[in-house]
Every structure is written in structure tokens, then in C-alpha cells.
Amino acid sequence: MILYTMMPPELIYPTAENEFGKQMMVQYNGIPLLVEQTEDNCYQVLRVMSSDPNHYLDGRCCPGAKISLLT
Amino acid sequence: MEHEQYKNDSTQETQEPGKEDKPSSLMEKIQQLGQTNVPQLSNDSKIHCLTIIGQIEGHLALPPQNKTTKYEHIIPQLIAIEQNPKIEGLIIVLNTVGGDVEAGLAISEMLASLSKPTVSIVLGGGHSIGVPIAVSCNYSFIAETATMTIHPVRLTGLVIGVPQTFEYLDKMQDRVINFVTSHSNITEETFKELMFAKGNLTRDIGTNVIGKEAVENGLINEVGGIGKAIKKLNELIELQKDKEDVIIQ
Numbered sequence: 001m002i003l004y005t006m007m008p009p010e011l012i013y014p015t016a017e018n019e020f021g022k023q024m025m026v027q028y029n030g031i032p033l034l035v036e037q038t039e040d041n042c043y044q045v046l047r048v049m050s051s052d053p054n055h056y057l058d059g060r061c062c063p064g065a066k067i068s069l070l071t
Numbered sequence: 072m073e074h075e076q077y078k079n080d081s082t083q084e085t086q087e088p089g090k091e092d093k094p095s096s097l098m099e100k101i102q103q104l105g106q107t108n109v110p111q112l113s114n115d116s117k118i119h120c121l122t123i124i125g126q127i128e129g130h131l132a133l134p135p136q137n138k139t140t141k142y143e144h145i146i147p148q149l150i151a152i153e154q155n156p157k158i159e160g161l162i163i164v165l166n167t168v169g170g171d172v173e174a175g176l177a178i179s180e181m182l183a184s185l186s187k188p189t190v191s192i193v194l195g196g197g198h199s200i201g202v203p204i205a206v207s208c209n210y211s212f213i214a215e216t217a218t219m220t221i222h223p224v225r226l227t228g229l230v231i232g233v234p235q236t237f238e239y240l241d242k243m244q245d246r247v248i249n250f251v252t253s254h255s256n257i258t259e260e261t262f263k264e265l266m267f268a269k270g271n272l273t274r275d276i277g278t279n280v281i282g283k284e285a286v287e288n289g290l291i292n293e294v295g296g297i298g299k300a301i302k303k304l305n306e307l308i309e310l311q312k313d314k315e316d317v318i319i320q
Contacts, residue, residue: 015134023135036135051119051148051161 028067031055035067042066117159118304119152121145122166123178127200129171140167142174149181159311160304163191163208169199172224172243176200176250179207183254188307192300193217193291203247205291206255210303212295215282219290221265222277256289 003012023036023046032050035043045065048056061067123145125138133139152158163182169175182189182204191208193201198220205211205219213219224244248266252259265278265288272279285291293299 010131010134019135020132049144051121051152053116053118053120 025049026069028061028069029058031058031061033061033067035069038066042068117157117308118162118301119158119160120162120164121148122164123201123204124164124166126168127170127175127178129174140170140178142177145178146181149178149185153185153187158187159308160188160190161185162300162304163189163204165191165193165197165201165205166195167197167201167204169201169220172200172247174200175204176246179203179250179254182207188304188311190300190304190307192295192297193219193285194296196220200247202290203250203254206251209307210293211255211291212293212300212303213282213285213291214296215294218279218281219285220272220277220279221262222272222275223266251290255291258289261288262290 005012023034026033026035026043031048033045034047034049036046038044043066045061045063045067047063048061050056055061059065123140125140126133128139128141152161161182182191189208190210190212191205192212192214193205194214194217196218197205197213198218199222202219202221205213224240224247226240248259248262251257252262265280267276268278269276271277280288280290282294286294293303
């Protein structure tokens with residue numbers, strides 16, 4: 001099926017509510033991070049949201065790193 | 072190494088969730104990052120960096136698979152940067168396809184009114200509403216291969232088709248034009264000419280300016296990369312310091 005429309009795809013195919021719930025913003029050692037919950041109750045870093053270049057050099061929270069927020 | 076891996080697998084079920092926090096093994100680090108260590112800076116950086124990437128998100132939250140710049144993230148960061156005396160300059164890195172006009176203009180206005188020196192650099196693309204964001208800084212750079220699409224304000228879906236809608240869109244476009252012409256060297260005529268040019272974009276009006284062309288049209292100050300941008304920002308910081316010293320004396 002081809003849809004010829006100028007409507008943005010997200011208006012035609014609404015995203016499931018739980019898709020939005022997966023991602024969240026957290027502070028990890030004072031660094032704002034966008035994380036996604038993984039199956040094993042850990043959080044995987046998706047994006048570093050800080051404007052401080054030093055935060056991007058912190059190996060513990062590089063995008064892709066798994067962190068635990070239970071401490 | 073193989074033996075260790077085997078042991079880990081067998082104990083996985085009893086592993087506590089907090090265990091991930093421990094310094095991970097070399098193997099795990101390579102799996103996660105593709106690298107083992109990164110350089111560390113010792114002192115606080117006086118230059119902060121903001122990235123405007125993906126789509127500029129407006130009132131509608133985009134699905135998580137979209138890469139977005141959210142104004143509710145950017146604006147508090149700009150306020151924090153303005154307030155923090157340790158931060159002396161800001162560099163904006165753009166690689167955006169555009170997005171919400173009002174969110175984009177809000178970010179541009181915030182950047183333009185910042186009292187600290189700002190330098191923007193367009194890498195890859197700074198399309199549609201990325202143009203006002205790029206020109207809002209004190210000095211702007213564009214990479215040689217980077218492009219900027221200039222086109223009229225468009226809406227996708229959800230429009231009430233009455234003459235007032237068109238007028239509203241027209242006024243919105245005027246706000247973009249006014250902002251760009253007052254914050255860059257481009258004249259209104261040239262900008263409108265680029266905006267309504269025919270035959271440049273497939274089945275659409277507008278122009279795609281690449282690196283040098285953006286500079287020739289007066290939209291961007293200079294062609295250059297990160298090195299030039301940081302150098303310029305340091306120069307602007309020095310100038311700002313000199314100005315403050317004069318005021319104190």
C-alpha cells in the first residue's frame with residue numbers, strides 16, 4: 001500500500017504509549033542523560049544532554065554504556 | 072578470557088541489578104563502546120557546546136526513534152549558561168533538517184540575546200528553521216560541504232483552509248525573514264529571491280545553498296570547521312573581556 005499524503009507519518013500511525021515511556025531523562029553524577037530501560041533492569045545511555053564538553057569525556061556514561069540507577 | 076565469560080554466564084541469574092555499576096571488564100567495555108578509554112580534561116571548560124541535531128521539536132512529541140532537539144532541553148541550558156560566570160563562550164553545532172518554526176525561532180531569539188560570545192557552525196545541514204539558528208550567533212561558520220535549504224514556511228496537515236490561515240502563515244514567514252536579515256549580512260531581496268527561486272528543488276520552490284554559496288550570499292560569515300570556530304570564539308571572549316575591563320575603569 002502506498003499512501004500519498006502530506007500528513008506527517010506520526011499523525012497517520014500514532015506511536016504506542018509505551019514507546020514514549022521507555023526513554024527518560026536522568027541525572028547521573030550530575031550529568032543529564034537520556035536513557036532507555038533495557039530488559040535486564042539496567043539503563044542504556046542514548047544521549048548525553050549536557051552542554052559541558054567535559055561530560056562527553058566521561059567514560060562511565062558514553063552513549064551505549066549500561067548504567068544502574070539503583071545505587 | 073573465554074573461561075571467565077563462561078563463568079559469568081552461569082551466574083547471570085543470581086546477579087544483582089546493582090552489579091552493573093562496578094568497573095566493567097575490558098571485554099564489556101569494548102562491546103559497549105568499541106574503545107577502552109577516553110582522554111580526561113582536568114579543569115572546567117570555559118567553552119560550552121550545544122548541539123542542534125535532527126528535527127526541532129515543537130508542540131507534538133515525536134516518536135522516540137526520531138532524533139530531536141527539544142526546546143525544553145535547550146532553553147534551560149541556555150539560561151544556565153548565561154548565569155554561570157565560569158562559562159565564557161558558547162559554540163553551537165548544527166546538523167538539522169529543520170522543524171517547528173516557533174520552537175526554532177524561540178531558540179534563535181534566546182541565542183541572539185545571550186550576553187556571552189557565541190559562534191555557530193553548520194556541519195552537514197542547517198535546513199529551513201536551522202537558518203535563523205545559525206545566523207543568531209555572533210559569528211557563524213559553515214563547513215565546505217554543508218548545505219542549507221531556504222524555502223517558504225510550509226505546513227503539513229491539520230490546516231483550516233480559510234484566508235486567515237494564509238495570512239497567518241505569511242506573517243510567520245515575515246518573522247523568519249526579519250530575523251535572518253537583521254542577524255546576518257544578507258539583504259531581504261536576496262533572501263526572498265533564494266526562498267522563492269524555481270527549478271532548484273525538485274517540485275518545490277526554494278534554494279539549497281552549499282558552503283561557499285551561503286557565505287557569498289551573506290548568510291554565513293565564513294567557511295570553516297571546528298578549529299576556526301574555536302579560534303574565533305576565543306578571540307570574541309578576549310574582546311568581551313577587554314570591553315568589561317574598560318567599563319570597570
